[in-house]
Amino acid sequence: MLEYVARLDRRWIFLMMLLAVAIPILFQLRFPETPTPLAKAVFDAVENLPPGSKVLLAFDYDPASEGELGPMATAFVLHCAKKGHKMYFIALWPVGPQMIDDQIRKVIKTDFPNLVYGEDYVNLGFKPGNEGVIKVIVTDLRQLYTTDDKGVNIDKIPMMQGIRSVQDFDLVINVSAGYPGTKEWVQYAATPYGIPVVGGCTGVQAPLLYPYIPDQLPGLLGAIKGAAEYEKLVVDRYDLADVGRYLEGLRRMGPQLVAHMLMIFLIIAGNVIYFAQRRQERYRP
Amino acid sequence: MKRTVPLIITAAGGFTLIVAFFIPATESWGEVAAIWFDILAAIAFILGGGNLVRNHLKKISDQTAGWAYSVITLAAFFITLTVGLFKVGARPMEQQEYYGQRFASLSLEDFPLEFSVEGTIPPKKSGRRLPDSVHGQLVADAAAGTISFRGWMEPNQLDDLKNYKHLLEWQATVETLYDKAQPPEPLRGKAFYHAGHRALAFAGRMSEFEYHTLRELAGTPEWLAAVDALYEATNQTAEIECPADALPERFDAAAISPDLSYDEELQRLRFTGPMPLGLRDRMVRRFFPVATPLSPAAEQVLVNLLKQAGPLSEAQIEALSKAAAAGWTFDQLIAEVNRAGEPVQVPKTAREMLAEKQAGATVIEPMKTVGEKRTLNNLQQKFLREFDSSEMTVDDLVEGLRRMGPLSARQVAALRAFLAKQPTAAERNKELGFALLRAGPLTEEQRDLMFGDYRKQIRWRRYVGRLFAAAHVVKFPWSGEYRAVGTPFWWLYEYAFKPLTATMFAMLAFYVASAAFRAFRAKNLEAVLLLGTAFIILLGRTFAGVYLTSWLPESLSFLRIEELTIRIMQWFNTAGNRAIMIGIALGIASTSLKVLLAVDRSYLGTGGD
Known part of the structure; x- marks a missing residue:
């Protein structure tokens, strides 16, 4: 499972980014x-x-x-x-x-x-x-x-x-x-x-x-x-x-927020996988 | 020599800029050097284009990997270059086309008339030349104490000369010269000489009388040939095919212009001479009366007509009423005409001010009041409020108002200008029709009622446009803007360049996301610091940062993410960047000196190529 996620096809990431940008635009998400x-x-x-x-x-x-x-x-x-x-x-x-x-x-x-x-x-x-x-x-x-x-x-x-x-x-x-x-x-x-x-x-x-x-x-x-x-x-x-x-700038902040959150999630996910793999390698006989 | 010349140019240019920066007296040297730099920068575009062509042609010739992309690059390059450089499809610029005028070639030297007045051209302290607009036309004869002008002076030339030196005596002399350097009375406002275009021009159709008057002004062969050519050019007839059903109701060619005619048998619309823009616009609107405010009774009539043509909901009636109320009112028109009847402040001529000065006036006011107050009387106002454009033309309205009381020329102009800005009844009905459609559906018959006249107006406008184009001779086909809306260059920019470049930039988000997942690892302390900073900045640049730490009390507000973002940018980023920038600046200074002193010649290449 870990291997699969680590080698995740980058097209899935592209899709996630597409949704992260598209959803706030479609739903007109706005933040103060x-x-x-x-x-x-x-x-x-x-x-x-x-x-x-x-x-x-x-x-x-x-x-x-x-x-x-x-x-x-x-x-x-x-x-x-x-x-x-x-x-x-x-x-x-x-x-x-x-x-x-x-x-x-x-x-x-x-x-x-x-x-x-x-x-x-x-x-x-x-x-x-x-x-x-x-x-x-x-x-x-x-x-x-x-x-x-x-x-x-x-x-x-x-x-x-x-x-x-x-x-x-x-x-x-x-x-x-x-x-x-x-x-x-x-x-x-x-x-x-x-x-x-x-x-x-x-x-x-x-x-x-x-x-x-x-x-x-x-x-x-x-x-x-x-x-x-x-x-x-x-x-x-x-x-x-x-x-x-x-208010175009304000409107474009919606996709930016979700995209930034996705980036943080991806970095954290990447690091979790990285440390998990290192741990596995350390305990591998 | 091949290497020495560039070295000398570099050194001279570089040291000039350094000297100009530190010594204010040599500031202009720096400007000159910088202008040469700008010229070279423009030439670099050509070199860049040449280099692009050479590299891609080589790639195609060698059929290296991806050569097909080179074909596309070159095709795009040449297409863009061609449509941009040759201004393909670009309309000539309006102010360069002198619509309503025809030209005949005549050089300034061949223009036979010169006008002189007593006076001298005052020297300009800054050493500036006379305005470019009078270049070669204005000369001074110091011995005779006169200044002469060749050609007929135009208002913009008068303004330029008056602005050349703000000296009352000079400006008065220029005004006298302007009055003298005009065509004889029957030709004023019709005959022009455009020295910059080396052309004798005539506005409208030249009559026999005007032709002979012009010929009698001089007898040189060049002048006579130009006048003959102009007479012929202004008497050419343009015609277009125009079906009788495209003509507006009550169409009367003579009411527009004696040069306009319609051949009913051949169904052709003809116009003799060049057509001015004003006449074109008048032709478009003349037979489509201006929309006058809808009275409640007229509105009710319209509602009844609509109801006869189909169902009409309450919401639609309300929408119609609201839209009808949005138009202009008679009160606005009366206020406009009365405003135009107020006395106005106009600038005095230089001659008037000079006369005051010579009479001993100590304070000279630059403005004077002209006209007397005139307001519409009750009778005129009543007549105006009864104006119905379907029964009365604007000319009839003006005539009627004049009969009932005094009406100044400015008031007439204001009235005409006000009405010319208002929509025609056909245009108003179209807007009302759209308002009805927004509130509910309309039957075919109802649509015809609301949009029928507008369709006719649009159709007529198209024919007028065609006739206008046929009657016009393009003078400067390349004067248009290459990137004007609708040109091929605009299409390429709007529908190829713009989306492609925007797409390229937008794709960064996808690649950065992928890279963040795969490569952004907390492998060591530096990476952990970088990660932490990235998190704070990413959160701090959105509302998420504010939301996540808004619970922190005021005493700990410095820990809020948006505050941390500011601190990171202001302290750590600024300090780091300043250090880098100072280091770079010192490096640039030492490297530049090496280049300027020809110690470092690496920028000249190895000499092998």
């Missing part, structure tokens, strides 16, 4: 979320700015990590739109513009049709060069961004008046799935020029960004849990708790 100080710091960074502040939203992720980062990007755009900030979108990842388009469609065009492109929000699109782009635009944005994503001359965009570099923004929000991402924004924008940066990142990145907290990075949302905490703060503040599409 208590925001941590880091999520509160991110919320405060956006909330404490006066309406009309200039916020640069750098969406450096792709469809692969959309499941983990999409909800927090949605919450960031929602928060900025509710607060009445001017939103400037850019991307250092080639498919970043599609992520920006998704959020614009999902939040701005759906719930804020009165916001005008070029006056309230603008998509500056993707630029290759990774941290090299940040290095240039922190001192002169127009060296690299002469047009927006649609090819409109930047000088013709009303909300670009008075923006000479990233230093003219009141806040940089970065949603990052890797390199280039929050780390580069901290290293090349926040640290040398004192530009306030807050971010959201994938779970595997979060431990690498903790060393920058709190001086260089006041707040950080780690993975879907961070998104759920931030979502809660935003929907509570703006009374949106009944708008389902703004």
Whole structure:
């Protein structure tokens, strides 16, 4: 029996993981979320700015990590739109513009049709060069961004008046799935020029960004849990708790809880089998 | 030489960035170096693509294991590259297409008209050039003390020039030049010169009179040829097949435009000249009246009609009433028109402000109030409330309001804009129909009653769209967005790239679970510590952690799993990561110096390839 379990076909484990993810989704399992100080710091960074502040939203992720980062990007755009900030979108990842388009469609065009492109929000699109782009635009944005994503001359965009570099923004929000991402924004924008940066990142990145907290990075949302905490703060503040599409992070925490429990169970089970086998080997004649 | 050049580039680039970082005066050097880096990064995409093709072609050629995957990779690569690069299926960008205008090629040098005013171009402290939009068109003659503009100045050029220097004298000169650099009166708003596109343009159909007026402006062969070409282009007739039953009721081509006609015998819809977007939209809605608020009596009539066509439940009647109440009201319209009748603040022209300044004014207000307060009188309001779009057009409504009292142009515009934003009766009925369907079933006859007009409107809109496309000559076919919704690139991204990459990432959960079961063993103390930490973090990242230790009293709250998670991340993780990062940074500094000083040349390769 022990041998059978030890050599369990991995497809059974895959099936268990499938069920662990599928059941909470099908049954709409939701659990309460208590925001941590880091999520509160991110919320405060956006909330404490006066309406009309200039916020640069750098969406450096792709469809692969959309499941983990999409909800927090949605919450960031929602928060900025509710607060009445001017939103400037850019991307250092080639498919970043599609992520920006998704959020614009999902939040701005759906719930804020009165916001005008070029006056309230603008998509500056993707630029290759990774941290090299940040290095240039922190001192002169127009060296690299002469047009927006649609090819409109930047000088013709009303909300670009008075923006000479990233230093003219009141806040940089970065949603990052890797390199280039929050780390580069901290290293090349926040640290040398004192530009306030807050971010959201994938779970595997979060431990690498903790060393920058709190001086260089006041707040950080780690993975879907961070998104759920931030979502809660935003929907509570703006009374949106009944708008389902703004609770996506909270919804995705259901499968995460069950999947984490399964992982713990599998680790314990694996170790029980391991010790049982060792015991058998020790007493084997 | 082959190795020396890269070494010099590396050293120069690296040291420039270091110097620029520490010496603020040399900051711009760093920018230049970083821009070159960005250009090289963009070129790296090309090199990467070339490398991908070479490697996979070799794999296919050698028929090594998995070569079929290489075929798929290359096919996907070339298909994506082709549809993205050549913008296959992408519609031209709206603002680049100048809908409603036709172009004739004419270079700036061949544009024969130049307009001059007295004045000079003020120097800009930052050394910036004149705006790009007037490049080559604006020149100064220092000896004569004049500035000249070649071409007809457009409003955006005026704005750019005024923003070039915020000096009242300069802005007033630009305004004078703008007034001068316009086509003669009969052609204003119709004839344009787009210097950036090297094109003489004309909006709408050019009449004989306009043609001769344009020709008389100059006699150069290039000018005459361009005017001739433009006349011919604006008088071309586009036609589409359109069955008579697709025409809206009471269709009258002349009511839309004298350039529109319908051939009943051949069942063809014709339009002469380019069609502007406004005309297209007017054509779509002109014969489908705007939905006016449903009075209780009109609502009852509709309910009776529905009941005659089939059964109608109480819930459906209630849903209908609720949906009907959601539309606009006459009070909103009256408020809108009255708001437009208020005096408005508009910016003064630079010439006005300059005149004030020269007259000795010490404080110059940049805004002025125009217009006088006008509100709809009782008679007008009553007339407006009786507006029934099925019996009266918006033009008739405006005419009637004018007869009953004063009505400013802004009020008329506000009224038209308000009504243009409202759904047509067909669209309103469709919404009511959906509301009824949500509350219960409808018979075929009831559906026809609620959706019949909308079907006709959609059908008509399709024909109008076809005619619009036929009447338009695409000017910049590649100006569209390659990733616009509906393009092949969008399809590839949305239905291949996105699900595939998301699937790859999601599969990690399955493999991690399998690995956790097989490999995560408490074999020694380090492994036990790792396991313990993993448990705490896994629990702490979910509600389970909160739930399991919520019973702990406040004095022991630091032992709660979510608190432990934070402590582990903030203390142990941060300390460990900082140590690693500082070590890496020191390593990078020493390695970089070795590379910049050409001590370490390993990045150049062995020289064998």
